[in-house]
Amino acid sequence: MKIEFTDVEKIYNLRRDVMRPGMDLSYVMYDEDNNEGSFHLAAVEDDKIVACITFFPSTNPDLPYENQYRMRALCTDENYRGRGYATQLINKGMEIAVSRGAHVVWFHARVHLVNFYRSFGCVEYGQPFPVKYSCMHINMYKVFN
Numbered sequence: 001m002k003i004e005f006t007d008v009e010k011i012y013n014l015r016r017d018v019m020r021p022g023m024d025l026s027y028v029m030y031d032e033d034n035n036e037g038s039f040h041l042a043a044v045e046d047d048k049i050v051a052c053i054t055f056f057p058s059t060n061p062d063l064p065y066e067n068q069y070r071m072r073a074l075c076t077d078e079n080y081r082g083r084g085y086a087t088q089l090i091n092k093g094m095e096i097a098v099s100r101g102a103h104v105v106w107f108h109a110r111v112h113l114v115n116f117y118r119s120f121g122c123v124e125y126g127q128p129f130p131v132k133y134s135c136m137h138i139n140m141y142k143v144f145n
């Protein structure tokens with residue numbers, strides 16, 4: 001497996017199949033996908049993209065830090081789960097965000113993944129909230145020195 005930068009167009013299908021199965025691709029196309037500073041990482045195995053993640057500059061007013069990035073749309077093809085691909089994508093993405101000046105990375109976590117994200121040093125705040133077409137989520141973030 002190798003991790004590489006990818007164009008967002010190449011991960012729409014994986015995002016849709018993992019996060020919004022059966023729905024139109026437009027449900028997994030985000031306004032921020034092509035913003036300046038946005039980047040997308042792909043885990044490539046068997047010459048195909050089997051996991052992906054997206055980061056983009058975005059300020060969360062709840063957090064008193066400059067240079068914030070949001071992490072979004074972490075997906076691993078169900079046939080390739082449990083191999084550490086999501087873990088590697090998070091670590092690599094955070095490393096790149098920090099190298100670009102990020103002081104914090106924040107995201108909306110599925111509540112059942114809170115312990116997973118805590119293992120990266122992320123912390124949650126506030127109350128869980130519903131996300132349309134998905135499950136309950138909670139705010140999480142990680143601060144970098």
Ligand SMILES: CC(C)(COP(=O)(O)OP(=O)(O)OC[C@H]1O[C@@H](n2cnc3c(N)ncnc32)[C@H](O)[C@@H]1OP(=O)(O)O)[C@@H](O)C(=O)NCCC(=O)NCCS
Pocket residue numbers: 018019051073074075076077080081082083084085086087088108109110112113116
């Ligand atoms: C969450 C997800 C990205 C993990 O992908 P993955 O490549 O299998 O992750 P990893 O192999 O790096 O797993 C690392 C850890 O995550 C944990 N984990 C993975 N999926 C989990 C789940 N659904 N519930 C609880 N823990 C989970 C595993 O326990 C694993 O821990 P271990 O190494 O101690 O066994 C994948 O299950 C997925 O695409 N889910 C659907 C989309 C989603 O929920 N995205 C995140 C939105 S916040």
